[in-house]
Amino acid sequence: MDISNALGVMTGERYRASLDDGREVWLAGERVANVAEHPAFRGVVDEFARLFDLRIESEADRELNTFLSPETGNPVSRSYALPRTREELRAKFAASEWWMRESLGQLGRSPDFMANVVVGLYDYHEELEREREGFGANAVNYHRYAMEHDLVLTHALGDPQIDRSASPLDDPDLALRVVEKNERGVVIRGAKQLATLAPFSHEVLVYLNAVTAMRGAEEFVLWFALPMNAKGLKILCREPLGERGNGHSHPLGRRFDEQDAMLFFDDVEIPWERLFLLENNLLAVKGLSRLNAWSMQSTHIRFHERLRLFVSVAAMLAESIGVNAFRGIQENVGELISYAETLRLGIAGAEASAVTTPGGLLAPAPSYGLGFWSADVSARVVELVRRIGASGLIMQPTEADLAAPELRPFLEKYMRGHDIDVDRKARLFRVAWELVGDGFGSRQELYEYLHRGDPGAGRTRLLRTYDRSEVDARLTELISAPLHA
Structure with missing residues (x-):
């Protein structure tokens, strides 16, 4: 893969231009000519461009977020760093913290997350190479x-x-599959969901499907990377959740609706150099945790920032309507804080308990249990903010209402808050509504529940892999003799 013209760390200008690459993006039955210029996508593109530029705006931010490539000398994103020491691991996750803080924990597919998946792919390269010559080199x-x-x-x-x-063994259209092999690579057919950030991405990684562990389903097991403008790849987007032209602002959705998409692979050819694994169920199952070793920590860091936002929104809502001294409200906000603090300590613990992988990198301790806990408490967090905001979440004036001279006296009299003017109160409640009430908030909550994998299946895996041996032995010893009164 050619890096001769690589420029290293992305800038906002380059990012905008890179999306005009002929990709086949569909929205509401129409093909999108240019993602960066389409009204439904422009706000998110602007936000990513802002983040890319902000990341290197000051010397301190550049030092935090980038390092010099040992091969080209280009400044490159620290999200792609391969940590081998505790200092390198801390520096890597300090960059993750920057991404999540600057995006308020709202971007589940921040560039940091998927860069860490690629770090996991690199870490697994020796096993992939042993499976088939060239596959490990492809990962590197x-x-x-x-x-x-x-x-x-x-x-x-x-x-x-x-x-x-x-x-899929009975109906092959149920899963993405290889339909042909040739000297150039393989041809694949089928569909995949949900590709979060698809219209805003340069490439897609595929490394899992529902039949990975099914015997006789080898044709459905494939790991690969593909440019979003590949011939035969169609990207079908869901309804946008940002600005919708009805007068109500969407300050979060406009910036952070990262989109979700169905991908249709209409006999798409994958070159051999972009393939990492084929037709090995066992190796695929074994590799999933290795690929997620760093991205899981990135997810925890993001969700922690999301929880911190909920704490501030809840506390400010309570203050704005004068209920912050009520015992029940204080308990609600305190409960939110307990979730944020629990996750903060879990993140610190996973990093402090870092282990060296078989690939020689330093990775946080496995923390899937923390991830499934996060999926569960997310719904409770939303419920608590709804309780505090109550009916005020539904009825707030728009910016146009606030600017209407005939309405202004009534708004100032009846829609102000406790030591807060009507303008700031309306905007505060609007942010809260986006988090817990409208389509953007509903999508974000569903994302939190699902994106770490099915919680039930995950807990079953935890049961199978949890080491009970030490305590089991002590308990067995305890019950092996009569219990004295």
Whole structure:
């Protein structure tokens, strides 16, 4: 993969231009000519461009977020760093903290998240090489390529919801599959969901489907990377959740609606150099935790920032309507703080308990249990803010209402708050409504519940892998003799 023209860390201007690459993006039955210029996507593109420029605006931010590539000398994103010491691991996650803080914890597919998946792919390269000569080298080369070009990536892991009671072995359209092999690579056919950030990404990584562990399903097991403008790849976007032209502002959705998409692979050819694994169920299952070793920590850091935002929103809502001294409200805000603090300590613990992987990198301790806990408490967090904001979440004036001279006296008299004017109160409640009430908030909550994987299946895996041996032995010893009164 060519890095001869790579420029290293992305800038806002380069990012905007990079999205005009002929990709086939569909929205509401129409093909989008240029993602960066489309009204439904422009706000998110602007936000990413802002973040890319802000990341290197000051010397302190550049030092935090970038390092010099040992191969090209380009400044590259620290999200792609391969940590081998505790100092390098801390520096890596300090960059993750920057991304999540600056995006208020709202970007589940921030570039930092998927860059860390690519770090996991690199870490697994020796096992991939042993499986098939060249596959491990492809993983190493792809990490280098993505880092040197500072690619924005998505992944597409779910199979289409056609008939979950049926097997792809009976109906192959139920899962993405290889339909041809040739000297150039493989040809694939099928669909994948949900590719979060797809229209705003440069490439997609695919490394999971529902039949990965199914015997006889080898044709459905494939890991690869593909540019979003690949011939035969169609990107179908859901309804946008930002500005909708009805007078009500969407300060979060306009900036952070990262989109979700179905990907249709209409006999798409994947070159051999972009393939990392084929037709090995066991190696695929084993590799999933390795790929997520760093991205899981990135997810925890993001969700912690999201919880911090909820704490501030809840506390300010309570203050704005004079209920902050009520015992029940204080308990509600305190409960929110307890979740944020629990996660903060879990993040610190995973980093402090870092282990060296078989690939020689230093990774946070496995923390899937913390992830499934996060998925559960997310709904409770939303419920608590709804309780505090109550009916005020529904009825707030728009900016146009606030600017209307005939309405202004009534708004100032009846819609002001406790030591807060009507303008700031309306905007505060508008942010809260986006978090817990409208389509953007509903999508974010569903995302929190699902994106770490099915919680039930995850807990079952925890049961199978949790080491009970020491306590089991002590308990067995305890009950092996009569229990004295």
